[in-house]
Amino acid sequence: MVWAGSIYAVDFWTILRGSPNRESATRFIQFATRPENQSRFPSLAFQGATNVEAARQADPAVAASLPTQPENMSVAMPLDVEFWVDNIEELTQRFNAWAAR
Amino acid sequence: MRQAAPARSRTPLSAWLLVLPLFLFSAAILVVPIALMLARSVQDPELSLGFPRTVVALSHWDGQGLPPAAAMNAFITELQAARGTQELSFAANRLNAEIPGFRSTLLRTARALPPASTDDPASLLAGIDGRWRDPATWAAMRRAGGPLTDAFLLAALDLRRDEAGAIGRVPEERAVFVGVLLRTLGIAASVSVICLLLGYPLAYVLATLPAKFANPLLMLVLIPFWTSVLVRTTAWVVLLQRDGMVNTMLRGVGLIDAPLTLIYNRTGVVIAMVHVLLPLMVLPLYSVMKGIGPASMRAAMSLGARPLEAFIRVYLPQSAAGIGAGCLLVFISALGYYVTPELVGGGGDQMISYFIAFYTNRTTNWGMAGALSLILLVATSLLYLAYAGVLRRSRSAA
Numbered sequence: 453m454v455w456a457g458s459i460y461a462v463d464f465w466t467i468l469r470g471s472p473n474r475e476s477a478t479r480f481i482q483f484a485t486r487p488e489n490q491s492r493f494p495s496l497a498f499q500g501a502t503n504v505e506a507a508r509q510a511d512p513a514v515a516a517s518l519p520t521q522p523e524n525m526s527v528a529m530p531l532d533v534e535f536w537v538d539n540i541e542e543l544t545q546r547f548n549a550w551a552a553r
Numbered sequence: 554m555r556q557a558a559p560a561r562s563r564t565p566l567s568a569w570l571l572v573l574p575l576f577l578f579s580a581a582i583l584v585v586p587i588a589l590m591l592a593r594s595v596q597d598p599e600l601s602l603g604f605p606r607t608v609v610a611l612s613h614w615d616g617q618g619l620p621p622a623a624a625m626n627a628f629i630t631e632l633q634a635a636r637g638t639q640e641l642s643f644a645a646n647r648l649n650a651e652i653p654g655f656r657s658t659l660l661r662t663a664r665a666l667p668p669a670s671t672d673d674p675a676s677l678l679a680g681i682d683g684r685w686r687d688p689a690t691w692a693a694m695r696r697a698g699g700p701l702t703d704a705f706l707l708a709a710l711d712l713r714r715d716e717a718g719a720i721g722r723v724p725e726e727r728a729v730f731v732g733v734l735l736r737t738l739g740i741a742a743s744v745s746v747i748c749l750l751l752g753y754p755l756a757y758v759l760a761t762l763p764a765k766f767a768n769p770l771l772m773l774v775l776i777p778f779w780t781s782v783l784v785r786t787t788a789w790v791v792l793l794q795r796d797g798m799v800n801t802m803l804r805g806v807g808l809i810d811a812p813l814t815l816i817y818n819r820t821g822v823v824i825a826m827v828h829v830l831l832p833l834m835v836l837p838l839y840s841v842m843k844g845i846g847p848a849s850m851r852a853a854m855s856l857g858a859r860p861l862e863a864f865i866r867v868y869l870p871q872s873a874a875g876i877g878a879g880c881l882l883v884f885i886s887a888l889g890y891y892v893t894p895e896l897v898g899g900g901g902d903q904m905i906s907y908f909i910a911f912y913t914n915r916t917t918n919w920g921m922a923g924a925l926s927l928i929l930l931v932a933t934s935l936l937y938l939a940y941a942g943v944l945r946r947s948r949s950a951a
Contacts (some may be wrong), residue, residue: 534657537649537656537657538649538653538654538655538656538657539653539654540915540916541649541650541653541912541916541918542653542727544911545727545729546726546727547900548729548733548900548901548903548908549725549726549727549728549729549732550726550900551899551900551901552729552732552733552736552900552901553901
């Protein structure tokens with residue numbers, strides 16, 4: 453696995469404004485992001501854990517191939533969402549003009 | 554027309570009332586939304602919604618150098634007021650279509666603006682984002698002032714206005730839509746021709762076989778017709794992929810050594826679209842051929858025509874209505890295809906619907922989506938009118 457120059461993206465939990473179950477939603481997010489719960493995730497899905505403590509507790513068998521492993525993370529870069537929102541129209545046009553050639 | 558008029562006047566009121574629900578239904582879910590979407594192709598309301606005074610002030614600017622301080626101050630005041638509102642994100646999205654990156658320039662500036670006003674708006678703005686020092690930024694805002702614009706329709710034809718307002722072609726590296734429109738027409742035409750070549754003999758066999766053989770065969774045409782396009786297209790992914798069934802079989806019988814590239818290119822798109830659209834060709838042909846009957850062919854041959862001549866001079870003209878209807882159905886359905894090229898095509902095989910979906914869903918640039926839809930609708934209508942004209946001339950000649 454080549455980690456140098458790899459791109460990682462972080463996903464979010466979102467509670468919409470005015471949500472009727474706001475309390476339960478907050479409690480769920482707290483539960484799901486606790487280290488002991490998040491640390492079980494990498495062995496099942498091979499994804500990193502956003503909780504640093506959880507990343508540290510991950511199964512050593514898979515830890516080396518996780519994007520959140522410090523030596524992997526240090527050579528990777530985050531997905532620049534703002535760049536893509538700004539440039540996706542122009543880059544899509546250019547890609548398709550190029551692909552048609 | 555004149556003969557039809559008395560018959561129409563006898564249509565009882567109750568018949569019109571029975572049609573009324575359908576009429577209201579299609580008006581509400583089809584006609585009105587399509588009209589609104591097409592109107593988006595010339596409307597340009599986003600900037601004037603949140604920045605009405607800026608738009609007016611910029612329209613008085615001569616375009617030389619930077620706009621006057623009064624215009625900039627109007628902009629700053631309105632930007633402060635727009636902070637956190639929907640109007641700001643609409644305007645940001647719209648301006649980003651003029652200059653990529655304008656969206657974050659506007660949002661960053663809105664976040665960083667101090668609450669108090671200033672005597673030197675130009676350096677205040679330039680201090681937040683260097684883009685405000687560029688007259689092109691302000692020219693883009695003036696262009697996006699609305700309320701009407703031809704920018705989307707021009708862009709859909711790979712044209713644009715330069716800073717002076719003259720119409721010219723976009724740089725070649727961004728010119729994509731004329732090619733995509735021609736590609737869409739080309740794919741639709743080749744799919745129609747292949748469907749006709751494959752469907753005509755099949756419809757002939759179905760129409761001439763006795764019912765006990767023809768009906769089961771007709772079911773084989775109808776079952777795919779009733780199956781979802783998505784399911785059938787996905788099935789072609791399984792069949793055509795590198796180690797899919799088609800390649801495995803061809804290699805098994807020794808016809809090819811290396812696997813053929815049958816998917817994620819034009820070949821895959823045409824194969825899958827022909828399969829999906831074939832019933833639309835076979836069914837009209839079948840219904841026309843069912844009405845022809847064997848007698849005229851037999852009569853032609855008894856008068857001395859060879860089978861091929863009898864077919865070309867007697868059978869083919871009688872089935873022409875089916876050919877026309879089938880080709881038109883397949884061609885016009887093919888023009889709007891989205892799922893199939895998206896799943897089995899490559900970057901160079903996407904049709905115009907792909908871009909309409911892209912602008913509608915991904916970047917919410919509905920002006921572009923409306924303009925591309927309008928171009929497609931106009932092209933389709935012109936082709937339909939041409940077809941109707943040819944049909945009328947051939948009828949009056951016959």
